[in-house]
Amino acid sequence: MTTTAPPVIEAKGLNLVFQTADGPVHALKDVDLTIRKGDFVSFIGPSGCGKTTFLRCVAALETATGGTLTVNGMTPDEARRKRAYGYVFQAAGLYPWRTIAGNIRLPLEIMGFDRAEQNRRVERVLDLVELSGFGKKYPWQLSGGMQQRASIARALAFDADILLMDEPFGALDEIVRDRLNEEVLKLWAATGKTVGFVTHSIPEAVYLSTKIVVMSPRPGRITDVIDSPLPRERPLDIRDSREFIEIAHRVREGLRAGHVDD
């Protein structure tokens, strides 16, 4: 089904070279990738492999130096100006002077939604991330996991079709992480969004994704793209299944292959 859906993000021969004091750094080399509507795509690889850089290119926070990249058929910058995606950063980055509801309202204020619509949307996304009743709290009154959920709610509030997440749970402990992974899957099922998810946890990538992109560093490139045979409905204990372990094994092999030159 996912293979027949229309492409949302398409990269062809994408290159990005950073000019640094130590000479050029090839952050992305000849990246070809198609992400279709409704896909959940994880990017996995060691640090420096360009997974975050690729996501930032999609978000038009970096500009590729070669090749083509389209988002919803537009250039990334046009897509950004049309507010085509919500972006969740590694840190929750909530404003300490705003309540949780106020933080979620921030993009809505910037985009000019009227007050009644803002309140309606804030309530809805708070409910989606199971933070109903916490709207009036300040960020410091919430745990790290709850803060990150609030930041996901903020990215969902304006209802972009694409959700880009850059190691959103990297700073959280394993137990909280499992729970949030389950929630992200529920959210994805409920909203039907296209998700790009950067991680360096193999179980996280395999558990969440319909497509796993394995990357390796120097230069940052794709070494393997795995279409997951797992069903879209995934209870936590699917991680003990044979299929799950096989995919995880393939991811690990891909990561190891990318490391031979080290």
Next chain:
Amino acid sequence: MRRSVLPVVVVVLAILAIWYAAAVWMNAQWTRDQAARAGVQIGWSDIARDAMQQERPVLPVPHQVAAEFWRLTWVEEATGRRGIVQSGSLSNRGLVYHALATLSATALGFGFGAGFGILLAVGIVYNRAMDMSVMPWAIASQTIPIVAIAPMIIVVLNSVGISGLIPKAIIAAYLSFFPVAVGMVKGLRSPDGMQLDQLRTYNATAGQAFWKLRLPASMPYLFASLKVGVAASLVGTIVAELPLGGAGLGTRLLAGSYYGQTIQIWATLIAAALLASAMVGAVGLVQRVTLKRMGFSR
């Protein structure tokens, strides 16, 4: 709060003890000279007693300063011929009258200085040319000794017909804009790359980034620098008052030193110190209320 009382009391007592000891030591010479002139033998207890009750001591003891402060405030206003009770207006010999004159010039100058400092900071953060060019000048302006430049500014302003409160306020502003500008630049630049990237993903305008992120994020920095600024303003005003005459604590300090009235000088210094702490305290109060309302945790 209660736990901080003991250390404060200990420090105050230590200061008072050192002060008394220093006063006796410094004033002893005069007492010995007097005794030698009169041809009498005196012991340490006589010296100590006399050192604490001289009319023009090198260093007056705390209770002399306290008594003088009381005389120049409450006693002067309540019972003096020129006091507010008998004449209906504050006595120009009392400290309250002069402190209020200093306070109004300081407040006006601080208002100017803080406003100018904030505008300067916005310019520095948003305009590359200003970023490169303004700071060196601002730093240079602060390296000029204020005692040297204050009389010049006053003379120049006087010659163009500006006198009274304004020249003092300008000196006060001159000293206070700098810490405010420095603190505010740091505050406006405090949002990190991630927060700015995030606003980019919302396609926010520069104006929205300023009002929704940079300005609120700068508030803790602003208030910290406002406290420094208000104290600097008071110093500026007092220095400006030295050559001016008329009303003001600075004028009183100079008059006291002309006539060797050390006790009066110290009483005036106490008044200036109280004024400074009141103003810093007032800024601190606004800070507490504002930051609490904004939801900054403690």
